[in-house]
Amino acid sequence: MIENLSVLLPGLAVSLRLLGLALLAGLPLGLLAGIALFRSPRWLRWPVAVLTEVGRGFPALVTVYLVYFGFPQVGVVLNDVAALTVAFGFTTASYTADLFRSALASVPKAQHEAIAALALPPLKGFALVLLPQALRHALPALIGFAVIVFQGTALAFSIGLKEVIGIAYDEGTLRFDVLPLLITAAALYLAVSLILTALASGLQRRLDPTARPATRRRALPRPAPVTTLKESA
Amino acid sequence: MSAELILRALGFTLTATCVSFVLAALLGALVAAARRGPWAPLRWLAIAWVSVLRGVPPLVWLFVAFFGINLGQAKLTALTATILTFSLVGSAFLAEAYRSGLDSVSRTQFEAVSATAMPAWPGFSRVILPQALPVSLSAAGAYLIHLLKDTALASLIGVQELTFITNDAVQRGSNGFTAFLLLGLAYLALSVPVALAARTAEAKLRKRWAVAA
Numbered sequence: 001m002i003e004n005l006s007v008l009l010p011g012l013a014v015s016l017r018l019l020g021l022a023l024l025a026g027l028p029l030g031l032l033a034g035i036a037l038f039r040s041p042r043w044l045r046w047p048v049a050v051l052t053e054v055g056r057g058f059p060a061l062v063t064v065y066l067v068y069f070g071f072p073q074v075g076v077v078l079n080d081v082a083a084l085t086v087a088f089g090f091t092t093a094s095y096t097a098d099l100f101r102s103a104l105a106s107v108p109k110a111q112h113e114a115i116a117a118l119a120l121p122p123l124k125g126f127a128l129v130l131l132p133q134a135l136r137h138a139l140p141a142l143i144g145f146a147v148i149v150f151q152g153t154a155l156a157f158s159i160g161l162k163e164v165i166g167i168a169y170d171e172g173t174l175r176f177d178v179l180p181l182l183i184t185a186a187a188l189y190l191a192v193s194l195i196l197t198a199l200a201s202g203l204q205r206r207l208d209p210t211a212r213p214a215t216r217r218r219a220l221p222r223p224a225p226v227t228t229l230k231e232s233a
Numbered sequence: 234m235s236a237e238l239i240l241r242a243l244g245f246t247l248t249a250t251c252v253s254f255v256l257a258a259l260l261g262a263l264v265a266a267a268r269r270g271p272w273a274p275l276r277w278l279a280i281a282w283v284s285v286l287r288g289v290p291p292l293v294w295l296f297v298a299f300f301g302i303n304l305g306q307a308k309l310t311a312l313t314a315t316i317l318t319f320s321l322v323g324s325a326f327l328a329e330a331y332r333s334g335l336d337s338v339s340r341t342q343f344e345a346v347s348a349t350a351m352p353a354w355p356g357f358s359r360v361i362l363p364q365a366l367p368v369s370l371s372a373a374g375a376y377l378i379h380l381l382k383d384t385a386l387a388s389l390i391g392v393q394e395l396t397f398i399t400n401d402a403v404q405r406g407s408n409g410f411t412a413f414l415l416l417g418l419a420y421l422a423l424s425v426p427v428a429l430a431a432r433t434a435e436a437k438l439r440k441r442w443a444v445a446a
Contacts, residue, residue, distance in 0.1 A: 059382035062417045065396075178300045
């Protein structure tokens with residue numbers, strides 16, 4: 001197990017780098033798209049809405065193929081890491097646009113009224129009042145989504161980039177025994193996913209002090225059987 | 234690409250999606266029941282089941298099922314491995330869908346069932362379930378669309394579904410840009426009826442069991 005782990009760790013570095021690149025490309029774009037979806041003139045909102053639908057409706061694998069094998073047909077040739085950054089970044093932006101939009105929509109109406117009442121310039125009011133509250137609201141969901149992006153980096157296998165599963169597969173084929181390496185790979189993914197998920201729920205608790213911890217709903221004790229008069233007599 | 238080839242591929246995509254979804258829905262119900270059941274070890278097992286299956290990329294599970302499982306000399310076929318993988322992974326997601334539905338039912342409803350000493354099953358099926366179902370249904374509908382897109386991964390272990398035949402055509406010289414764009418649009422087109430059906434079913438359920446406010 002330890003030896004398998006040391007074989008796979010360089011792959012984990014590649015996966016994490018892809019995750020970082022996808023978030024770096026996707027989150028700012030997603031924020032811009034989210035703002036466009038939240039409030040923008042129709043000529044801008046429509047194309048953004050269509051693009052985000054495409055980004056969410058295409059299987060991520062198809063988006064990767066489209067960028068890596070399809071873009072060269074229209075004159076855009078990207079190497080594997082660049083193509084994955086574009087593909088994952090586009091998917092990330094499409095999904096997070098909706099997270100950002102709903103976070104902006106969740107800011108209470110009173111805050112909008114406060115901006116108007118203080119006669120803050122709209123842009124200032126947006127940047128100083130609405131956006132910080134929206135970002136706070138969106139953060140746990142964004143980390144939750146980062147887990148999904150991290151898992152999505154396994155798709156790099158499909159175009160031959162050697163990340164965790166690519167290495168596990170190649171090395172396993174050489175040894176004529178893939179299962180131990182695949183299980184180690186699964187354990188690695190699980191560990192990172194669990195850490196990120198714990199981070200998200202920890203943040204959620206800290207950022208939202210009003211939220212009570214999920215109430216345990218245990219089965220209530222069944223009421224004592226109704227004893228009829230005759231029985232007790 | 235001949236029409237016959239495309240139809241066959243569409244068949245593989247739909248088979249993998251639908252069969253996995255039905256199996257996942259059944260298995261997920263068991264997991265959700267265990268998760269809420271009275272027996273602690275079973276509850277822990279259900280929690281572990283959900284987080285382990287969801288914490289690892291489906292592609293890894295697909296490889297484990299296809300390359301890793303050797304039952305004696307018999308290997309799973311690619312389609313069987315796909316269905317096995319997505320049934321198990323899906324059971325974790327759908328167990329969460331059921332759970333979100335049950336969690337949306339107010340606690341007082343459970344107490345009301347106990348307080349009126351309703352027998353367990355009618356109490357569940359006539360009081361709790363009608364309120365939980367619309368919420369679970371919309372989560373399950375969202376997962377079905379997710380699953381449809383995830384079956385594209387089966388192309389990597391050689392199931393000749395839509396993504397496989399498109400990629401094959403592109404590697405033989407078809408225009409990759411148009412081919413993959415059309416393929417993506419095909420998945421979008423397939424998911425639209427699912428989304429509509431889920432929304433209609435949810436609306437119908439809500440109407441049928443609407444409680445006068």
